[in-house]
Amino acid sequence: MKRKILSIILVSAVLQSACNKDFLDRKPLDAYSNSSIWHSQGDAAAALNGCYKDWEGDYALLYMDAVSDNMYSQYYWEGYTDYGNGSITPANTNASNRWSYTTIQKCNWFLENVDPTPMDETLKTQYKSQARFLRAYQYFLLTQLYGDVPLAKNTVTTDVANTISRTSAVEVRKFVLDELEAIAPTLPVSYTGSDVGRITQGAALSLKARIELYDKNYAACIVDCKKIMALGYELYPSYQDLFRIQHENNKEVILDVQYKENDYANSDIGIMPSSSFGGWGSLDPTQALVDAYEMKNGKTINETGSGYSEDEPYTNRDPRLNATIVCPGQLYEGKYYNSIDRSSGDYYNGDNNSKTAYIPKKFTSNLSDFTDMWNTGLNMIVIRYAEILLTYAEAQIESGIIDNSVYDAIDAVRTRAGMPVVDRTVYNSVDKMRTLVRRERRVELALEGLRWYDVQRWKIGQDVRSGTVYGARLGTVDPATGKLTLSGDHIKVEQRTFLPNRDYLWPVPQTERDINKNLTQNPGY
Incomplete structure (x- = not known):
């Protein structure tokens, strides 16, 4: 798909969003129209490829963790700082506005027009199922972020777009789940050649299982997870290498966004390193995330006998910490990262440097x-098999069913990373297993854009996303050996507030409500 779909970017003028309110009533002047396409399989493929364009993006996936307690976004103009600290208002959402119907409108247009195309009917059904998935994914995001949203199952006119009301999130989610249930059997388990990266049966089932977990429909979630487990996915042997470009499209990846250098590039990798590496230090992991990683022996840092030292806080930790975050004193790109010493070019208080003194390594x-x-x-992973294993474990735990399959699922994720299996003498109850699987989700999936959704559905926002955001302790790093000498306090980065009656949903952008007076606002905004 990277070599095919992304090199055939359809005429986006034909397929622009209903958000461009004057678009729907005018004929395209510089692109294909219905009279000039739908004559061959190639036409249908080109139109479907247009649906794939911008259905999800590296920017949104990377920045979503800054809405949670995992990351701090230091540049407010990048759109996520105000969401993270609780100061977002309906009027300042433009930089991160995800109230978008662009992909939905494209998919509706495709589905309404593809049927007359002379082509293999089985393949046509697969094409339609891919478009239905992409539309369903958009509605999943919209309901997750905004709650009630307009449900448009067909292309809409400008007049309708300007007056449409919000549909209950429950009804929209039912539509999404029904769509995923219907299309999953029609989709291939895998693709070969240039079609790698298209929507698979596993992707449809995995999104369905994710939604069922989020909506606490644990029985259905367990059923779907078992179906996914039978499809042949595997954990990639190396946790760190899983995210490298030379290992993309491996057997752990269920769904990703495909990128191609020069033609359709992932242009946001540079936001993560700090200035001496040529980056911007835009997204900064928090001390709270660092503290979530267990010690190598499987004990938490606060647990008796863990061996944790405040003076050597990064020693003997879960290997996923070292694979996910560059900590002070860590060897990175040929030198020992030094963000805590005033003499360093990466000092946390310098321009384009992380304000927490940590930078992403994943x-x-x-x-x-x-x-x-x-x-x-570099492709950006949206769903991978490790998430499914943890989803299955959580659904079982919340159902009160803690059997060997639950431990096996968690153990597979842990041992792949170099961690010991779960101590069953310690984690032997629903409460303790709930704590464990939630911690595993946090550290395994860190920086992948999912933490906020977990905070949201567990209703822990007031506990984890309010108060002071801290960074690393200050001190010095020996440039020759990386030896840490910590003598200062933790960096104080930001104060956050969280209102549980408001902040679990985002505000409907005021720009949308100015156009459409029938759009109501979420409570508290």
Whole structure:
């Protein structure tokens, strides 16, 4: 797909969003129209490829963790700082407005027009199922972020777009789940050649299982997870290498966004490293995330006998910490990262440097993988098999069913990373297993854009997303050995507030409500 779909970017003028309110009533002047396409399989493929364009993006996936307690976004103009600290208002959502019907409108247009195309009917059904998935994914995001949203199952006119009301999230989610249930059997388990990256049966079932978990429909979630487990997915042997460009499209990846250098680039890798590496330090992991990683022996840092030392806080930790976050004193790109010493070019208080003194390593473990980190072909994973294993474990735990299959699922994720299996003498109740699986989700999926959804559905926002955001302790790093000498306090980065009666949903953008007076606002905004 990277070599095919992304090199045939359809005429986006034909398929623009209902958000462009004057578009729907005018004929395209510089693109295909219905009279000039739908004559061959190639036409249908080109139109479907247009539906894939911008259905999800590296920017949104990377920045979503800054809405949670995992990350701090230091540049407010990038659109996510105000969501993270609780100061967002309906009027300042433009930089991160995800109230978008662009992909939905494209998919509706495709589905309404593809049927007359002379082509193999089985393949046509697969094409339609791919479009239905992409539309369903958009509605999943919209309901997750905004709650009630307009449900448009067909293309809409400008007049309708300007007056349509919000549909209850329950009804929209039912539509999404029904769509995923219907299309899953029609989709291939896998693709070959240039079609790799298209929507698969596993992707449809996995999105369905994710939604069922989020909506606490645990029985259905368990059923779907078992179906996914039978499809042949595997955990990639190396956790760190899983996210490198030379290992993309491996057997752990269920769904990803495909990129191609120069033609359709992932242009945001450079936001993560700090200035001495040529980056911006835009997204900064928090001390709270660092503290979530267990010690190598499987004990938490606060647990008796863990061996944790406040003076050597990064020693003997879960290997996923080292694979996910560059901590002070860590060897990275040929030198020991030093963000806590005033003499360093990466000092936390310098321009384009992380304000927490931590930078992301996941996706950037080897910058030499890229000729230009602002123009890469690195795919961004949306769903992978490790999430399914943890989803299955959580659904079982919340159902009160803790059997060997639950431990096996969690153990598979842990041992792949180099961690010991779960101590069943300690984690032997629903409450303790709930704590464990929630911690596993946090550290395994860190920086992949899912933490906020977990905070949201567990209703822990007031506990984890309010108060002071901290960074690393200050001190010095020996440039020759990386030895840490910590003598200062933790960096205080930001104060956050969280209102549980408001902040679990985003505000409906005021720009949308100015156009459409029938759109109501979420409570508290």
